[in-house]
Amino acid sequence: MKITVIGAGALGTFYGGMMSAAGYDVTIVCREKDVETLKKGINIKGQIEKQANPDVSSSPPLSDIVFTAVKSYDVESAISDLPLKPDTVVIIIHNGLGCDEIAASKLGKGHVGIGVSYSGVTFVRPGTVSVAGYTETVFGSIENDVSARLGEVVKILESSGLKARVAEDIRSAQWEKLYANVGINAITAITGLKNGMLLEVPSLRSLVVSAVEEAGRVSAASGIKTDVDPVDKTFKVIKDTYNNRSSMLQDISKEKPTEIDVLNGKVSEIGHKLGIPTPVNDTITALVKGIEKRHGN
Structure with a gap:
């Protein structure tokens, strides 16, 4: 083969x-x-x-x-x-x-x-x-x-x-991973922190929860049924990859384009279509796009 x-x-x-x-x-x-x-x-x-x-x-x-x-x-x-x-x-x-x-x-x-x-x-x-x-x-x-x-x-x-x-159900599996990506990638890219540090700073921990809860509401409105709690799933992934530098942080460090449009940006896009407010993911997406603009992307 x-x-x-x-x-x-x-x-x-x-x-x-x-x-x-x-x-x-x-x-x-x-x-x-x-x-x-x-x-x-x-x-x-x-x-x-x-x-x-x-x-x-x-x-x-x-x-x-x-x-x-x-x-x-x-x-x-x-x-x-x-x-x-x-x-x-x-x-x-x-x-x-x-x-x-x-x-x-x-x-x-x-x-x-x-x-x-x-x-x-x-x-x-x-x-x-x-x-x-x-x-x-x-x-x-x-x-x-x-x-x-x-x-x-x-x-x-x-x-x-x-x-x-x-x-x-691969769509549910994709959303289960998306919850973690939404709560980890962009926030670590903006702050420059490894994954585990998001749980060590109370304000960042709260930000993770807010971003992921928005994603959970959007997925539910989209008809997605998962077997996990979005926040619990995200915290588990953070703990499992405690010392990891997220892929988006690696991209930002190298001044490369990011995948923000298919992560937090996708939550915002689908949320807007369904009439679900996503102010946290809107803001996070805008901040990453600002960093990309600074890098010339």
Whole structure:
């Protein structure tokens, strides 16, 4: 079975390296300038220590399973020239909402799966990442035939040492992760703090609660039913990734664009459409966009 991972950032390097270290036939697709560096090997350090030597390319080969581990704003370009077999599963691993719909509009029916990753992985340099925490990866699809094929993906990750499962309702699973992202990513990006510090400052703890409670009201109005309390879920993720620097904080530190539009911005967007007030997420989104503007994005 041929596996391709598109994106050699934190998550792409992590997942590609873990599967390659377990003996799977993996190709990591990266920018041309990083090909030679990644060909020297993948190093995963921190809570998980692995070394691997996957194939490396600047263009995706024909594969059975494709993981896209790029930022939300890069998903469309990442899959634009993707070669597909009739049963190739393309798993969009991303934060927020909306990217799998973009992928499905480009790739058509029968291909698109969704991956929700509960992990704290920091990009150190091309080919090297540091793992502060990992809980699980949740897979699913809004297409039943694709969901049925995701069990094989779960087996691959589990045999690579990573807990994984297929969700019965992937939209609910996405919202459960979104709650945590809404309460963590933008606030840590604005303050520069690691995840755990949000629980140590009372005013920030309250801000997390307000942002996540808004997201809970929006999801309920959207007809989403989850098995978790949004605030409790967020606090658990914060504790599980206590020493992690969120992906948005990493982006802000590098003066890169953020994924605010598919996180707090998406809560605001859906809330406005449904007539649900979202003043906290509106403000947080505006502040991050202000930082992006300062950086020239």
